[in-house]
Amino acid sequence: MLGMPRLPRSFFARPTLTVARELLGQRLVRLAGRRLSGLIIETEAYIGQTDLACHARFGRTPRTEVLFGAPGHAYVYFTYGMHWMLNVVTEPAGFPAAVLIRAIVPVEGEVVMRARRRAGAASAGRRPVPPARLTDGPAKLAQALGIDGSLNGHDLCARGARLFVERAPPMADQLVEVGPRIGLNNTPEPWKSVAWNFRTHIIEGA
DNA sequence: CGCCAGATCCACT
DNA sequence: GTGGATCTGGCGG
Incomplete structure (x- = not known):
């Protein structure tokens, strides 16, 4: 569990579609008080200034500096x-691109994630939320893992990183x-419809 | 389960 | 001023 190697910078320095595809099945880890983690089951690619859905479409601004x-x-x-x-920022420095983490399945710290989700959402009487439903959207997983603007620019490949991705078995194409x-x-179009979203629903069963 | 409105604030043309 | 890489609760089928 704790010994798995972290994905190196060379993993992220590749073409964004490759990174988005290969991130599926890998383990996103957040150190916040205790260790929280989950397997990535949905990603999305945003690639360069020509991609009119990418924040970098207007070029270099204070906001897109990290990209x-x-x-x-x-x-x-x-x-x-x-x-x-x-x-997660991809491609060599100078080319603005990234992969949006859209969904994970909790592995470690489900109780904490549940608490963080409850704290931010109005909770009246409602049925228990299945584990996978705690983190099945980009905003939901950010909240569950305690991720906010203070982590913008955080180096996932640095020693002492509090947010990173650990190697896990690759996900089969099928x-x-x-x-x-x-x-x-x-x-x-065509940016609205290009097939740059990658997901699996197999893991959700577990 | 699907559709809709509302929340709430920041970056940008 | 506008619209957004979203989520939630409420309502209807």
Whole structure:
């Protein structure tokens, strides 16, 4: 459990679609008080200034500085007035691209994740939430893992990192579904429909 | 289960 | 001023 190697910077320095695909099945780890982790089951690629859904489409700005930086760093941004999104910067420095982590399945620290989710969401009388449902959206997993703007620019490959990805068995092609990215309602074609979303629903059963 | 409205604030043309 | 890489609760089938 604790001995698995972390994904090195060379993993993230590759083409974004490759990184997005290969992140499936890998273990996202967050050290926050205790160790929290989950297997990545959905990712999405945002690639360069020509991708009109990518935040870097307007070029270098204070917000996109991290995207233009070195691979293996977290790009965390705030949206919809209340949600944080976790991305991992890809490709060599100078080329703005990243992979959005859209969903994980809790492995360690489910109790803590549940508590963090409850703290942020209004909870009246409701049925128990299945583990996989705690982190099945980008804003939900960020909240469950305690990820916010303070982690923007965090180096996932640095010694002492409090957020990183550990190596796990690769996911077979037959378990991977490829489709269009989610939530790009106002993005022009072809960017709105390109199949840059990668996911699996196999792990959710466990 | 699907559809819809509302929440709430930041970055940008 | 506008719209967003979202989530939730409420309502209808």
